[in-house]
Amino acid sequence: MIHGVILAGGKGERFWPLSRAEYPKQLLRLISSKTMLQETIDRILPLISSERILVVTSEDIVSPILDEISMLKRENILAEPFGRDTCLAIGLAAMHIRKIDPEAVMVVLSADHIIKPAEKLLEIVSIGAQIARDEDRLITIGINPTRAETNYGYIKMAEPYKVFGGISVYEVEAFTEKPKPLVASGYYYGHKHLWNSGMFIWSVDSILKAINSCQPETANALDEYAISIGTENENEAIRALYNKCDPISIDFAVLENAENVLTIRGDIVWDDVGSWNALERYKTKDQDNNVVIGDARLLNTYETTIYNDNDGIIVSLGVSDLVIVKTRDIVLVAHKTQVNDVRKILAELSKDDSMKRYL
Template sequence: MVYGVILAGGRGERFWPLSRIKRPKQFLKLTSDKMMLEETIDRVLPLIPIENIRIVTNESMRDIIYENLDSMKTENILTETEGKNTCLAIVLAAIHLIHNDPKAVMVVLSADHLIRPEEKLLNILKVGIDIASSENKLITIGVVPTRPETGYGYIKMGDLYRQDGEHVVYQVEAFTEKPKAAIASQYYHSHQYLWNSGMFIWSANAILEAVKISRPNLYDLLEKYKPEIGTDNEFEARKELYKNAESISIDFAVLEQANNVLAIKGDIVWDDVGGWRALERYKHKDGDNNVILGDTVTVDTFETTVYNDGDGIVACFGVSDLVIVRSGEITMVVHKSYVNDIKKLLNKIADDETNKKYL
């Protein structure tokens, strides 16, 4: 069967102060009137029944999911004892799925992406599922770039592997990390590169076999954990697994070393909604290129994003190129050129015991 594995364990630090430890980005309504996690689940329901959805998230997020998503049952949620990046989250889901279904096919999605139109994504997923169901392939969805972007990783397309109507599948020649501006421009204009969307399709067996080759130590840890699935000792065994496993992305750990990786070329609107500047790409701008969300008054204010979910107003006069966020008891003002480095600010706040409660 086909399962939707939704990664929902991130903290969304670049959306602080709206995204906080107790309610991170995936539980916010940033792109629609639904939580981003809920939107992700709904996106794949025409293809994957609700009982086949698996949300991988931190143990502390379990109650938020139950409180906000009535359709979620115990079997839908797989909790991590600590954050260890995407590789461990994905293979944890794989080892659980294959325990009950040796032929399980996984559609791996992030809980906090914006994707339009959703019908196109479903058609792309169908192509990937068809391949993954019968071939030992690791499939990623590569998005056609719409601009030179330094905030995303890239996939270099190799030889044509298969074409199903409008859907073209390539062998992956290389993965590249987030490039400098000049390199991003080269990638964009060459038409040989796709954005690495972080969406994957493969059988649980295929990804575990790839881990066995590229990360044998992790595979050994999984083999030790596997007999504990479904026992009273499962959660303690998972703690031990997470304690001993390295923190690494699936790209670094497996995909960059594997020789059976394919990319489906996705001509879709996709955004990882990684930080406050993402709002500029899909929210309405006024005549001065300001994005205003919430009660705000501006005079001689340009190229500024204001988000106000508190009482009263935010008043801006004679400023430009800022991100101003008022959320509850917190107000943040940051220049746009620093907005992707908010973690430095959070580290400073974390150093002060009095202010830690605001994280």
């Protein structure tokens, strides 16, 4: 059967100060009236029932997730003691799924992406699942680039593998992480590269074999942990597992080294909603190209994103190209070209005990 694995452990730091440690981006209602996590679950429910969905997340936000997502039970959530990136998170989920369904196919999704139309994604997932059942393949979903984006990873397509009802599947030649602007422009105009969406499809057997081949120490640690699944020692064992393993992404750890990788060319709208600047791609703008969410009054303000999450109003006068965010205890004002540097501010705040309440 097909099982869904939703990676929901990120901190969403580039959406600070709205995204906070106790209530990160995946629990925010940034694009619609639903949380990003709920949107992701709803997207795959026509194909994967809720009891076959696993959410891998930080142990610190298990309770908020259960409060927000009523269809999820505690057994639907794998709680990480601390972050170790996607290789370990995916390996952990694979071990749990294998325990109940050794022949399962895993669909790995991120909790905080925009994908439209959902029906097209389900068609792509169904094709990937069909391949994963029949062959020892690691399948990525690549997205046709719509701009020369430097904040995304890229997949270089090799020779065609098959075409399923108009959806093309390719062998993978190479992965590139966050290229320089000139390189990204070449990828965009060259039509041989896809964005790496961070969505994957494979059998539990295939991904665990690949981790064993490419990251044997992690594989051994996962095997030791698996003995404890469902026992009273599980919480202690997962902490020991995470202490043993270094942080590394599934891309660096496995996909860049494996020789059995395919990519499905996804002709869909996809966005990782990576920072405040993403809102201008999906929210309605006023006549001066401003995005305004919450109470605000603007005069001679242009190309500015304003997000007011609290009482009172934001007043802007004679400014342009800014991001202005107001929460109950923080006001952020940043130029759009520097708003991604908010992580530098967070790094400074983390050094001061009196400031940690703002993280």
